[in-house]
Amino acid sequence: MRQKGKASLAACVVAALLAAAGTSQALEPGNDFPPYNNSDTSGFYGNPTVFQSRLSGNFNWLNFEAITTSTDRDYAILGCQGRPVKSVGIKDLTADLDIQVFDLGGVLLGGSTLGGTASESVNVAAQNKQGVVLRVFGFSGATGPYTVIVGC
Amino acid sequence: MKKDHRVVTIAIAAVAVAVVALFASRPSKPRSTRSNALQTAPALPNAAAGTAAAAKTAAAAAEQDRELRAAILRGSILAAQAEAPQPTDPVAQAVEILDERMEIAAPNPENTASMTAALQAIIRSGVLGETSATLLCGASMCRIDLNDTDSARVEQASQALASRTPKLFGSTLVFQRGASGRAVYLSTSATDLNLDPSEPQPSASAVAGEPPPER
Numbered sequence: 001m002r003q004k005g006k007a008s009l010a011a012c013v014v015a016a017l018l019a020a021a022g023t024s025q026a027l028e029p030g031n032d033f034p035p036y037n038n039s040d041t042s043g044f045y046g047n048p049t050v051f052q053s054r055l056s057g058n059f060n061w062l063n064f065e066a067i068t069t070s071t072d073r074d075y076a077i078l079g080c081q082g083r084p085v086k087s088v089g090i091k092d093l094t095a096d097l098d099i100q101v102f103d104l105g106g107v108l109l110g111g112s113t114l115g116g117t118a119s120e121s122v123n124v125a126a127q128n129k130q131g132v133v134l135r136v137f138g139f140s141g142a143t144g145p146y147t148v149i150v151g152c
Numbered sequence: 153m154k155k156d157h158r159v160v161t162i163a164i165a166a167v168a169v170a171v172v173a174l175f176a177s178r179p180s181k182p183r184s185t186r187s188n189a190l191q192t193a194p195a196l197p198n199a200a201a202g203t204a205a206a207a208k209t210a211a212a213a214a215e216q217d218r219e220l221r222a223a224i225l226r227g228s229i230l231a232a233q234a235e236a237p238q239p240t241d242p243v244a245q246a247v248e249i250l251d252e253r254m255e256i257a258a259p260n261p262e263n264t265a266s267m268t269a270a271l272q273a274i275i276r277s278g279v280l281g282e283t284s285a286t287l288l289c290g291a292s293m294c295r296i297d298l299n300d301t302d303s304a305r306v307e308q309a310s311q312a313l314a315s316r317t318p319k320l321f322g323s324t325l326v327f328q329r330g331a332s333g334r335a336v337y338l339s340t341s342a343t344d345l346n347l348d349p350s351e352p353q354p355s356a357s358a359v360a361g362e363p364p365p366e367r
Contacts, residue, residue, distance in 0.1 A: 086348060100314060107328065108310050114322040114342060125348050126246035126327070139319070 057152065067097055070141030077104070079131040080152035087151035088134050089121030095144030102133040113139070121149065243327050246347050250325070250337050253344060254290035263340065264289045267320065271296060271338070274316050283309035293339040294321075303332040310334045 067074060078088055088101050089112065100111040101122045109127050112120035124132060136146060268289045275285045275296075283300040296313065300306040313336060314324055321338040323345045329335050339345045 107307055108314055108326050110323070110325040110345075111314050111317075112323050112342065113317060113319060115319050118322075121342065122323070122325070123345065123347050126242045128242055 066145035067095070067136060067138045067143050069143060070138060072138070072143070074134075074136040076134045076136075076148060077131060078134055078148070078150045080150070082130055083152055084125065084128045084130060085132050085150065085152065086125040087121055087123045087149070088132055089119060089149040089151075090134075090136060090146040091119035091149055092147040093117040093119065093144060095142040096139040097136055097142060097144060097146055098139050099137075100135040102135065103127065103129050104131045104133065106133075115139075119149075123151075243329075246325075247327055247329075247335055249347060250293070250345065251295070254288075254293050254295065257291035257293070260291035263292055267292075267294050267338075267340065270318050270320055274313060277316075279312040279316060280309040281305060281312075285309075285313075292341055293337060293344045296336045296338070297329070298334040298336060300332045306332045306334055310336060 065074060078085060080086075088099070090097060090099055094117060096116055097120065098111065098113040099120045099122065101109045101124055103109055109124050109129070109132065110122040112122050114120055134148065138144070268287065271287055271289070271294055274280075275287065280298070283298050283306050286297040286299075288295045288297075298306050298309050298313070300309065310326055314326070317324060317338060321340060323339045323342045325337045325345045327335045327337075337345055
């Protein structure tokens, strides 16, 4: 029940974030937020819209969706089950994807725009946020898969 | 935080030692006499030599008591200061660290010039709206201070800046400064803005063997 409440809140926050950012792209349920996968042992749990790492250290969300079109934007809400999020990133890139990280109120915390297929990461430890929104997009229309990393 | 605990422990130990010393030094003295001695020097009751010697001893003891009391007081003050919450603002600390990195970095005029030019072009393009911007670049890192009277406008400016940042800058960190201010750090390398170098690098092996996730 509490999880459902969190999911609703998270969806509202993302919708507000998108509205604030002025993007016309609607959320893509089932694409931006992959369904829970029982075979995944990444240390994440939760509903289709909020991913919480329940353990300390860095954890990877292995089965994340890809940026599939030049205008695709993926958003994911990430947390550490009440603890501050230390870092957020993406890896295993086959194309030049970039990221931005926001707090749950839509305030930009940082971004990573390294070139090529280098992993992207933003250290948000100093901002002391219990939840953040990750935005993934392709540079100059680049498309490809990625793995989300959360440091707790 | 560990350091604070150590200071508290040392202070408490100092107080304990002082208290023990106080009582150990004057075991046979009646409590009332010691109390009087702490207030003023004891009056001599008569002219007898033995009594005078006793009074001298009492005066010395009183002086010792005073010193011990002062030590206890100092210890108590020290302990109280250590227990008081220290002003720890992680954002202020992060800004200080990044500013310091910018200052101590070996000069790289070419890089500084190209970074400055790239960011000045963004600022001059007008995408920041009415938000004022102050630019400062070091060898591989720049800091832009955004200020506005409106908190929404400064956030818009921050996002506009981030979305137009060229690939020259690989990493960006944004810190809120006051209600409507932002300190935006842009770096050509990801390591410059890493505030937690001890953090282990993510790897696929990190997830191996983890128990199944809970729902």
